[in-house]
Amino acid sequence: MKFVAFERAKQGTGASRRLRNAGKVPGIVYGGEGEPQLIELDHNALWQALKKEAFHSSILDMDLGGKSGKVLLRDLQVHPFRQQVLHIDFQRVSAKQKIHMKVPLRYTGEEESTAVKTDKALVNHILTELEVSCLPADLPEAIEVDLSKLEKGQTLTLNDITLPKGVEAVLHGHKAEDTVLVSVVAPAAAEPEADAADAAPAAGDAPAAEGDKK
Structure with missing residues (x-):
């Protein structure tokens, strides 16, 4: 799968909040031979990609600044009750490294x-x-x-x-x-039905007549 990311210059709580308000998701890509790099992604495009199983378990092609690189999704922070991605992490991968x-x-x-x-x-x-x-x-x-x-x-x-x-x-x-x-x-056996005799009064146990009650 391929997706597009953009370089992100500013970091910090305030900068991340402004990005989210603008429909963007702050993130980072790290590992491999390069230095950790701050990135941002379009939230709607990312949300649709996250619905696909392959985005979570496959090598992804990330287009960043016109250059393509291989990455893996490593961490994802989602709002507890809104459909909103708060932050995302990717790891660079090398073709020769397991x-x-x-x-x-x-x-x-x-x-x-x-x-x-x-x-x-x-x-x-x-x-x-x-x-x-x-x-x-x-x-x-x-x-x-x-x-x-x-x-x-x-x-x-x-x-x-x-x-x-x-x-x-x-x-x-x-x-x-x-x-x-x-x-x-094996499926759980059905509970045996109660014996009708257990539910009905036994012979000789008929309810006492009104005159017999004290």
Whole structure:
């Protein structure tokens, strides 16, 4: 994806507030061989771009001052209740240096599986994204996970899938076989209906006649 940014000369709370009032978003780009640089973006264009999954998990082409550079979205500050981006951070990337990035897991084929189609089991997506390490050219927009072979009671771990070429999972000390992606459980059994005899008075327990009441 490509987007346009503009150089920003002023910084500080007051300058940022004036930018936001003018429909702009203050930001910064850092990393790589260059110095950190203050930037600003058009808010409406940025808001539309943020609705796309690729903007969050892909290498982006940033046009800044007529020059194009590769960057990653690294941080985003959004107003707690308004649809307004307050600040945005980008990191420059080098084609020869590996990057760490969280990539969405895209599950497919669930409805065709025996677990769902025949056994009416429930499929729980334990993880929705995975942190990976790879060169920028190998970064996938998403990792496809086929669930069409799922069976009731099965647990799908990271060890059960094949990652794209050049992509490694970042597990922070955990093991692939212990990293659960999906679990399949039987649907909760319906609560048995109360026995009619429990609800109705037992024989010999008929309500006392008015004359018997004290």
